[in-house]
Amino acid sequence: MRVSTRFSDSIHILAFIDIYDQKKLSSEIIASSIETSPVVVRRLMGVLRENNLIATKKGTAEPRLSKSPKDITLLDVYLAVEGDKQLFTLDTSTNPDCIVGGNIQKVLGAYYEDAKMAALRKFNNISLQDVIETILVEQKAKEHRINN
């Protein structure tokens, strides 16, 4: 299938809202930064709103973060838009009458869960604030290279 960019795009939206705080923040403007359609942005923002990461007002282009960027981790965003699904996919239809087919799901499932948790723990240690600050540092470095 097409691979989901919801996680990346959601972090983008949140960083954008924080960085361009005082400006008009229509879904169209945000979409032009992500290079996608306004509807995709509004759909993602709907999910972020349901998960208490942003607050929006219908008809008004003024989305705001519900919490400080320090208090939003990448894991919060990931769980909001991707949910707690498998990261590595088990084949869930294997022959239960075979020694391998009848036991491999449980065995692999445990290893997959372990690997997934190792990755998600990393995301739980990165805040939106970290992302925003790093973006701003990269931007200054970029501008420095251009001027020298």
Place this chain on the structure above:
Amino acid sequence: MRVSTRFSDSIHILAFIDIYDQKKLSSEIIASSIETSPVVVRRLMGVLRENNLIATKKGTAEPRLSKSPKDITLLDVYLAVEGDKQLFTLDTSTNPDCIVGGNIQKVLGAYYEDAKMAALRKFNNISLQDVIETILVEQKAKEHRINN
């Protein structure tokens, strides 16, 4: 998209080959354990062969592991069939003229790589032997429950 079960199915194939070592091991028999088609099995076995994990002989139903199960890690299998692709997907088309769009790929890319490595390190610490032994233990436990 449809989610790939190549990783799970490949481990299944390797465990099956090792456990049913002396028996006839046609792609049809293996496929019936995975509950898929023989062609899917042969395709995966082709990839496993290219990556030196198994040896096969055209026309003969006798695939064999190329190495001891102790010396095959889940990471070896993962890289063989999924490659070293992104685990978390960056949106690679963002507006380069925006502070966020112009820097987020690099910033998120680094965090994603970090999380991916945390997961893959786990897989590098699990051998096919671990998987096989755990399957056999689960099977004995299952039989014990049935007989008591």
Place this chain on the structure above:
DNA sequence: TTTCGTGTAACTTTTTAAGTAACAAGAATA
């Protein structure tokens, strides 16, 4: 009251992998 924008539904397109059909050619065997 006009204009802009959100929220949402319905539908289409895109992408990727699995499933299916077909077949040449190697291996084993009666």
Place this chain on the structure above:
DNA sequence: TATTCTTGTTACTTAAAAAGTTACACGAAA
């Protein structure tokens, strides 16, 4: 040696999930 089984491979179809598109009711603000 003829038959049967099987692999390796190609080409095509189906399935599933997400992004893209169109449309529109309704809220907000000038």
